[in-house]
Amino acid sequence: MTARVLDVLGAFTAATPELSLTEISRRTGLPLTTTHRLVGELAAWGALERGEGGLYRVGLRLWEVGALAPRGLGLRERAMPYLEDLHEVTRENVQLAVLDGAEVVYVERLAARDAVSIRSRAGSRLPATATGVGLALLAHADPEHVEKVLAAPFRRFTERTLTEPDRVRHLLGEVRRTGVAISEQQIEMVSQSVGAPIRAGQGRVVAALSIVVPIEANPHAYVPAVLAAARGISRALGASALATQP
Known part of the structure; x- marks a missing residue:
């Protein structure tokens, strides 16, 4: 039944x-x-x-x-002030997501009227390997879980979508080193995303946020604002200042 x-x-x-x-x-x-x-x-x-x-x-x-789900409700409430600040400063699309298996689930999305169009919406899912939030989450996930994700078939959205496990592994290493994930033209050829992990108590990564900007933009120009928002949410969730450093 x-x-x-x-x-x-x-x-x-x-x-x-x-x-x-x-x-x-x-x-x-x-x-x-x-x-x-x-x-x-x-x-x-x-x-x-x-x-x-x-x-x-x-x-x-x-x-x-669905709003009662603990990973969504408390996270969203604590994250909203920082998401709104990031959205107000950049006037671009801002997203908040959690990892669920090989996919990310978008908990919140703030869209700007004149910003580049995106596929995500609150409650939707996309492959973790093809998104800024997903790469930020996978970079800090259990290695066994990551290998399980990489062993599964990849879904291709554009000619730039990563479908080779070794390339994804290399990119995840860069995310761990820099503290930020940049996903270019993987979902839409017109856009790219800049994502960063969000930590809770004891430094555990529980979510990620990203900003989606036109492909013509310089993604590195948004890194300081994205990292500042991620650190603010992390502190609101109980992470120490040291734990939020790359």
Whole structure:
């Protein structure tokens, strides 16, 4: 029963946020009668909502439950003042993310009207090896976990997306040395990101932030501001000043 409910919820994606009963049935492989019953129960609880056209979408009740996740809620609350400062100073896209397996989950994103377009949004996922936040997180992750990530197939977004494990290993070494990750044209050819790790008590890396800027910009010009924001959030999470140094 639980697996079927999760299958129904998993049928919705960023590309297909609204689905009919028939589409949900086809995507999940469940009989239409079963789909009708499960969708009805989820809608009654608030996990799904039915629009005017008869299509279903994810309901606000799921957002309310998801906001209780400890890695998202406390982190976001402490990080927001620093994210807003970074956004205000640069007028570029600013992101906050955590590592989940081989992907990063974006906890927050502040978008600027005239900034370069980006794929991420709050709650979305992208491969860790192709993002500034992901590289910042993998650089400080358990080596066994990193090797597991590098052993899996790589998803290519552009001709610049890294797909060779050795190149990723080299880049992760540079991130550890400099304290900052620069990911150029891996997700979009028009943009690049500058990311830095965020630490909590005892210096443990728990998240990362990044700024996404046009490819024409000099990414190194943003490094001081990104590092300052990451250190501020780290101190707010209980990390010592020494622990936040590269």
